[in-house]
Amino acid sequence: MFQRDYMMRMIEQVTAAIGQVMGLRQRKEHIEALKMIGDVFDRGLRLQSRLVHTLSDEDLVKLLTTNGVPDTVSLQAIALMLREEGGIREDQGAETESYACRIKSLALHIRLTALDAEESLSDPAKEAEAMLDKLRGYELPPSLKLLIAQWRERQGRYDEAENWLHERLEDGSAGAGEAAAFYERLLQLPDDRLVAGGLPRAEVEHGLADIREQGVL
Incomplete structure (x- = not known):
């Protein structure tokens, strides 16, 4: 029961945050949008933003796996927040940062498909397809090519x-x-x-x- 309540709260918080971030982005309030994404990492997921950006997608999955069971809701939340951050960084003209966010978002979504994750926040396969399309024309890391x-x-x-x-x-x-x-x-x-x-x-x-x-x- 506790785990289900946690998951439902997480889904509600992340869904609300995505809507707010999208609104802030439309109004070009990029700093506030990035702050909100950081709050989701720091408070909602209890992960430092720096850690999310530093760890590889594989290490994030390991970090969020307990007794062999991955926390796919949190992984979806991270992947979606990185998707949004990638778009914001692109708006700011920060191509390198945008690329890094989108690469990790794509990798996490692909890993979620391999885990047969439920569509708690979104459809991982559809998200992966959309992110792959965003990255078309870019050279991808070998590890990501293997995942794809x-x-x-x-x-x-x-x-x-x-x-x-x-x-x-x-x-x-x-x-x-x-x-x-x-x-x-x-x-x-x-x-x-x-x-x-x-x-x-x-x-x-x-x-x-x-x-x-x-x-x-």
């Missing part, structure tokens, strides 16, 4: 998973062994799933053969 590739594979969007795999092969963050394992996993799937995922069996076989022909396996 894994997410696309879980979604059954195999052609997109392959595209991200190729990006990682090009930047050196993935090796031929990982690529071969990807294609071998897909070959275990029925033809209809491969076709639906945009990567028919013939293309999967070609991808695996191409990796093997490089002579590094």
Whole structure:
């Protein structure tokens, strides 16, 4: 009961805060909007703002996991607050800060999809799609490319998973062994799933053969 009451209070507080932050942003009251976001971190989540920005998305998940159970409501709150901060920083012309907030927001939302988190504050998958679109045209960190590739594979969007795999092969963050394992996993799937995922069996076989022909396996 206590845990549910806590979650409901958190949902109400964050939902109200998002609405207020959006209003402040529309009125270009950026300092006040950032202060409100900081208050959500400091008072609502009991996490110092500095810690939220310093820790990686993976470390935030670990920090907010107790006895193997992640606090997905708090993680959603952090991801949404970072989304809002990213927009405010963009309005201020602070591209580096905006990029950092959006990268972490995207990573957290993707991790929430992997945790099958309930849509307590928003739909993590839709939020991830929207944030990925915002970051289109930017070079993403290798760790995030891996998260996206894994997410696309879980979604059954195999052609997109392959595209991200190729990006990682090009930047050196993935090796031929990982690529071969990807294609071998897909070959275990029925033809209809491969076709639906945009990567028919013939293309999967070609991808695996191409990796093997490089002579590094």
